[in-house]
Amino acid sequence: MIQKLTNRSGRFVVAFTTTLLVSAPMLMAQGEAAAPQDKTALEKWILDGGGTMGFIGAAVIAFIALSVFNFINLTKPKFCPEDLKAALMDHMVNCRVRSAIELAASHPSFLGRMMAYSLPNIDATRPEDLGRDQIEDAMADFTNNEMRKLMTPVNYISLCAQVAPMLGLLGTVLGMVNAFGTLSVTGSADPALLAGDISVALLTTLWGLITAIPCLVAYYFFKNKLNNLVADCHHAAEDMINASLQTVNAEAYLAKIPEGIAV
Template sequence: MIESLISRSRRLPGAIITTALLTAPALLAQDAPADKSALQKYVLDGGWTMIFIGLAVLSLIALSVFNFINLTKAKFAPDDLKMALMDHMTNCRVRSAIELAASHPSYLGRMMAYSLPNIDATRPEDLGRDQIEDAIADFSINENRKSMTWVNYISLVAQAAPMLGLFGTVLGMVGAFSTLAESGQANPTQLAGDIQVALLTTLWGLMTAIPSLIAYFFFKNKLNSLVADCHHAAEDLINASVQTVNQDAYLAKIPEGIAT
């Protein structure tokens, strides 16, 4: 008889969980009271864990707005600055190009103001391209870290939201088992509130994590694209100046046309 009781006690938690999971959809699908709003039914009934999930949602919105404003072409490689710098570099007005770049707050302006002083006029064949490119790389490493920090915070939200949902799920199941221990029987009506907490926190955790993951990769790719655009512009500026300095040598390599 003792062995039979032990066997039944071992099977009890599994039976309780199965009963709770099978009856949860039906319980949650029941019509709410007339005075129960959607906010109460789908948010507030999730318990105090919803406060942290709500903070995660607000953080996602704030970070997305900030990155939308910060990661723009006007703040990285504006067309007017590229055209003005190209005019200076084509005419070998390096000092004027440095002054213009230093006065512009964009990524490209600050990058060129940092790297153009490394031009070596004693090397007309490439104007010290390797030193310029090293300076561009150093600037990009330091500057990208700052911009990427705000993008990485979105990744943090994407990773934290499911964990918060799981935390709420565990709390709901603990409450369900506490109710079961007090009542002494698996009454689905008494378990409905705790099961609702478990399911709502899981739902909102996933609803926060999925958009966060999409936003993270979107802004990460956008940042990489803007930085690459700045690097291509810098390469064009250096090539324009080198070609102007070595214009005679370039023309000497062009074969004459054949008269028809």
């Protein structure tokens, strides 16, 4: 009886051990297949991209910082404030050029600094045009000098748009190099061994494009906004010069209008 129980126990142990050895590789494979599902979104979409993702992340941070700076800096009150434009227009209509220069010099806006730089070129000995060509040349010189500084943070956004896809391409190349290196070592195209390198290649390309597209849109948005603000300042300055010319040459303008035409 005892011998039968011993034989049955031995057969049970052998059967259990055999079943365990056969099923162990399958369980391990299932565990490895389930492991990627346990990854967090941060690991799955960012950290698996490798070291290149750090540089792309720096480009994203730079883009956000530059966008915030440009949103704060490129505003109408900092370029062509309505109160300053109205006050300068009042001075110019009444030909109070010195008062207009003093007011413009005391204001930090683009319009104020431009008028303080250009109005001293008014030539009272030329009542027919008040030396308009000299005033416009001074305005153009001031604008050229200022635009170099104002366009710098906007151009850096363009730099981010150009660098991001290049970093993505770099990550793609690194991932493919590592994948072929794995193939040369293992000698077989095992998807499980190549998955990490393929993730690097695809994720860096993905995030490079995700970064570059909004950077490109933001670059043209801020560039056009800056050009429009500067154009508003120039139009306001032209209106002021025209107002002074009409005041100085009021009688001459009226003399050109035939009798019977309302002014």
